[in-house]
Amino acid sequence: MRDKPPLVLLPGTLCDERLWMPQIEALIGQANILVPRIDTCDDLDGQARDILKRIPWPRFNLAGLSMGGILALSMLRQAPQRVERLALLNTNPFAEAPERQAQRRGDIEQAATMGIARYAREVLAPLYPAEGASGDPVHAELVVAMAERAGLETFRRQALALRDRPDGSAGLAAITQPTLVLCGDGDRLCPPERHTYLAEHIPDADLMILEGVGHLSTLQAPAVVSQSLANWLTREPNPLPRREP
Known part of the structure; x- marks a missing residue:
């Protein structure tokens, strides 16, 4: 086999x-x-x-x-x-569009101010459902749980990697x-x-x-x-x- x-x-x-x-x-x-x-x-x-x-x-x-x-x-x-x-x-x-590149540092600062769990719940999770659709609360809580496990430092590294990607x-x-x-x-x-x-x-x-x-x-x-x-x-x-x- x-x-x-x-x-x-x-x-x-x-x-x-x-x-x-x-x-x-x-x-x-x-x-x-x-x-x-x-x-x-x-x-x-x-x-x-x-x-x-x-x-x-x-x-x-x-x-x-x-x-x-x-x-x-x-x-x-x-x-x-x-x-x-x-x-x-x-x-x-x-590559990242210039206007989005400029926003990445602000994203990191916002996540640090809000805390990664609140940032994931209030900023990230609402972006993920299909346009015009209501989000699944189970999926939203999973997004929060994954973000909490990853932590702010991981978010910082990932945001900068995406900002400067080729x-x-x-x-x-x-x-x-x-x-x-x-x-x-x-x-x-x-x-x-x-x-x-x-x-x-x-x-x-x-x-x-x-x-x-x-x-x-x-x-x-x-x-x-x-x-x-x-x-x-x-x-x-x-x-x-x-x-x-």
Whole structure:
């Protein structure tokens, strides 16, 4: 019997493995799953290098949501030979817009003043439901719990890493891995047009846009996302690059 394929799941800002819990429960019989922490430094490419060092498998499947998707693109740029398949959920391939860069320091200061739990509840959680939809209070409390576990210093590092991240759009055409691009049509933070761009510029990409879903698709449409990832894991990966003798 073939060994289960390795699967690395990267969560978003102030999130942990609980963001992916529906998918972990659905795929645990199909894949060996690892959810790394993303809190070691305030440099995005440096964070990606740290994650690559901690992954025990020489080759693995890689999925990321939001900041996790941005990190996944950096990991792929740094070690394309290690990634078999790529999944990008509710994410953004571009560098931070100048106006958003200017806001990041204020975000950190606001979170420090309010406390990370209150900041997550009052500022972050309301942004995650689909536009025009009321939020699920269970999801909101999970966002708060994950933020409390992560803490203010992790938020500071992640905010600075996102602020200063490189533009990942230029390298999309070089991606050879079978790729799933998935988002919600009501995602206010990473809107559908960014995912359409990803799918148009990655040569072997499948695009899924989920109706009535916001930024946290893994929680807001757990069954559809889990099935999409299960199907993606069965796609034939590209062979290893040929090495010259």
